[in-house]
Amino acid sequence: MSTIVNKAEVFATDLLTGNIDPRFLYHNLRHTQRVVESTKELIEGENISDKESELLIVAAWFHDLGYTKSYNDHEEHSCHLAKDFLKEQHLPSSFSENVCQLIMATKRNYEPENELEKIIRDADSSHFHIKNFIATTELLREELSLIDKQSNPSADWREENIQLLRTKHRFYTDYAIQNWQKGKDKNIKRLIKARKKYKELVKKESLKAKFKGELPDRGIQTLYRVTLQNHLKLSDIADTKANILLSVNAIIISMALANLVPKLDNPTNDYLFYPTFLFIIFSVVSMVMSIIATKPNVTTGQFTEEEVTTKKVNLLFFGNFHKMKLEQYNWAMKELIKDKDYIYSSLTKDLYFLGVVLERKYRILRWTYTIFMTGMIISVIVFGIALKFYGPERVLELPVMQP
Secondary structure, three states, X not given: OOHHHHHHHHHHXXXXXXXXXXXXXXXXXXXXXXXXXXHHHHHHHHOOOHHHHHHHHHHHHXXXXXXHOOOOOHHHHHHHHHHHHHHHOOOOHHHHHHHHHHHHOOOOOOOOOOXXXXXXXXXXXXXXXXXXXXXXXXXXHHHHHHHHOOOOOHHHHHHHHHHHHHHHOOOOOHHHHHHOHHHHHHHHHHHHHHHHHHHHHHHHHHHHXXXXXXXXXXXXXXXXXXXXXXXXXXXXXXXXXHHHHHHHHHHHHHHHHHHHHHHHHXXXXXXXXXXXXHHHHHHHHHHHHHHHHHOOOOOOOOOOHHHHHOOOOOOOOHHHOOOOOHHXXXXXXXXXXXXXXXXXHHHHHHHHHHHHHHHHHHHHHHHHHHHHHHHHHHHHHHHHHHHHHHOHXXXXXXXXXXO
């Protein structure tokens, strides 16, 4: 590396380290070093002479030093700094002019006219092919927002980058086309993929916001959910109580049929007939009423389109749709979720009819328990009376009729 290149590196590094505005998150020493390294890579790939290499590397070190003076027209300021520096190094004016021409070639939308200008332009946009391109360009977005005091939404910035890489930018040197274009294409794909994800997210959020006001809020959902759960728990309790009564009475009847009924064939046990009869009758009635309490109601399982459009059918209860085809039920549910009032109405109907069923179950169960309790008491009393007044001892005491 020549002396002038070393001195240019020291000068640029000192200037960018001590005089750069901290708001320049992108156009700083790191960016300049990357451009210099890319320039060296292109010089080697394009087989540039040593003299031209000096021009390119010095131009790369000075191409963004103008940002230390002004954000606008920084290329011109960079040229002035380069000319002053090269003049102090006693270099010919032709060298300064060539360096300045290369610096001005980094202006946006400039079309290079020779090989050296193509190299400096490709080096300045070399970050288009690197893996962390998206993170790097985000630094530029933040820098622009800090300098211009204008917000650049990430979605708009992404679109600008896609358009820039797709239609406005191209690599000029053969080396960049062969080695960097592939990385640039990958970054375009990453940007497009990010745009697709963003659009899907926006669509999802818009749908969520759209239906937020149409669906029941969290408090109402909790109200219906808790109430429905309580109804279902009460229904389970009622079914359990009915099953207990069924089991107990089944055992009672089995024991009565196995132990009491066979004894009625003996004339000495006639006094057991009425108590046993009452005992079994009350048990049978209790069993029948327990079955009635848990017996499900049979429904049609069908609905019409008119019932859906007029909101008369409750689509949340299986008994109203179990005979319908899937397509019809799917259509009906879509109609349901479109209408907030219909949703409220269906949930309310579900609660109401569950309450009606619960009332019927518990009413029948109350009578069943009453009958069972009454039957047990009466049967025990009748058994006691029969045993006291018509037991075996009394039968033996009765006078025997003479023929």
